Amino acid sequence: MIGVDNKPSPISEYWESLGYKSEQVHGKKIFKLFDSIENEFESLCKGVGLRDASDKAIFEMKGKDVLDFLHRISTNSIKELQKDEIAHTIFTNEKGRIIDVASVINFSDHQLLICSDYHKEKVMRWIEKYVIMDDVVISNMNGRFILLELLGPQADSFITLICGNLVNELKPNSIKAVRSEGIIFFLAKVQDVKNKIKFYILADHVNSVELVKFMYLNKGPFNFNFIGEEAYNIYKIVYGIPSAPNELNDQYNPHEAKILDFVSFTKGCYIGQEVIARLDTYNKVQKHLCGVAFNDSIDEGKNYTLFDENNVEVGVVTSSKYSPQCKKPLGLAYIRKNFSEDGRNLVAKNGNEKSLQVVVKSFPIKK
Numbered sequence: 001m002i003g004v005d006n007k008p009s010p011i012s013e014y015w016e017s018l019g020y021k022s023e024q025v026h027g028k029k030i031f032k033l034f035d036s037i038e039n040e041f042e043s044l045c046k047g048v049g050l051r052d053a054s055d056k057a058i059f060e061m062k063g064k065d066v067l068d069f070l071h072r073i074s075t076n077s078i079k080e081l082q083k084d085e086i087a088h089t090i091f092t093n094e095k096g097r098i099i100d101v102a103s104v105i106n107f108s109d110h111q112l113l114i115c116s117d118y119h120k121e122k123v124m125r126w127i128e129k130y131v132i133m134d135d136v137v138i139s140n141m142n143g144r145f146i147l148l149e150l151l152g153p154q155a156d157s158f159i160t161l162i163c164g165n166l167v168n169e170l171k172p173n174s175i176k177a178v179r180s181e182g183i184i185f186f187l188a189k190v191q192d193v194k195n196k197i198k199f200y201i202l203a204d205h206v207n208s209v210e211l212v213k214f215m216y217l218n219k220g221p222f223n224f225n226f227i228g229e230e231a232y233n234i235y236k237i238v239y240g241i242p243s244a245p246n247e248l249n250d251q252y253n254p255h256e257a258k259i260l261d262f263v264s265f266t267k268g269c270y271i272g273q274e275v276i277a278r279l280d281t282y283n284k285v286q287k288h289l290c291g292v293a294f295n296d297s298i299d300e301g302k303n304y305t306l307f308d309e310n311n312v313e314v315g316v317v318t319s320s321k322y323s324p325q326c327k328k329p330l331g332l333a334y335i336r337k338n339f340s341e342d343g344r345n346l347v348a349k350n351g352n353e354k355s356l357q358v359v360v361k362s363f364p365i366k367k
Contacts, residue, residue: 040231047223057120096275116244146208240363
């Protein structure tokens with residue numbers, strides 16, 4: 001994570017003080033591994049993992065028209081969002097294609113908008129484009145707060161160890177202020193695109209470091225790990241979690257990305273609504289996000305196009321990663337729906353390199 005003026009955040013400094021190594025990727029400090037990929041992935045699937053959510057951007061929105069404005073320009077029903085509630089929505093263009101997926105947190109006197117860091121400039125320009133007479137002001141809050149993500153089936157029990165019974169009172173898609181062990185932070189219980197529960201932790205620099213230290217020193221019997229980008233990228237592929245920029249971009253629509261839980265079909269007009277509704281009404285969706293498993297080693301930095309047995313192009317691989325658990329490379333791919341059934345054999349090609357056999361997989365991808 002990068003702090004204000006591109007200075008390393010105190011979380012990065014704390015992890016480095018523990019001996020963990022970071023890398024510079026596109027001007028940002030990235031921790032690819034804390035433990036082995038196998039152990040981190042197991043914590044995500046069977047235990048609890050804490051990751052730096054610096055792949056998210058945070059905007060503050062102020063003004064009496066914010067909720068109504070977001071309701072009008074994005075896919076979900078936002079207008080009646082109550083204090084301390086969270087809604088997930090999608091910004092789509094006039095063709096119904098994805099600009100970005102965002103979470104809206106309502107603090108009553110202001111709102112926070114959490115979206116992908118990759119698309120943050122596009123999101124800000126999109127919002128400013130449509131603010132005309134509305135009382136809406138948006139400002140970039142990156143560097144002011146640290147956003148952490150707590151995932152895995154033990155996450156609920158683990159955060160209860162820190163916060164006590166308050167966690168039991170926290171409904172999905174809601175947020176509360178917490179003071180525990182002298183540490184102050186916001187805890188959000190969030191339902192993600194696959195209806196899996198995770199937690200967001202939002203705090204200033206000092207409190208975020210103290211909280212991470214406390215977790216590290218008091219993990220007790222939990223299968224707890226810090227989660228690096230390597231294990232998290234495999235986790236996203238195995239569970240079919242689309243992310244920007246590979247799966248969430250203006251080449252695809254919410255139907256294709258399988259994120260329709262973030263779309264209201266009853267609230268009325270928004271930008272792209274006619275196209276998205278027509279695709280639903282007339283069953284015109286052409287492709288779906290699927291999992292794939294390769295039969296041989298791949299170059300994770302290159303693009304692969306998918307073909308059927310007649311050498312007809314039927315899809316494209318958007319993300320790929322070798323999975324130590326499955327002992328083969330796995331990927332996310334947009335595939336034409338007539339070729340997207342589980343177990344379908346396809347061929348992956350990348351320029352003049354040899355062709356690879358690929359099998360379509362349903363989520364979660366298993367051996």
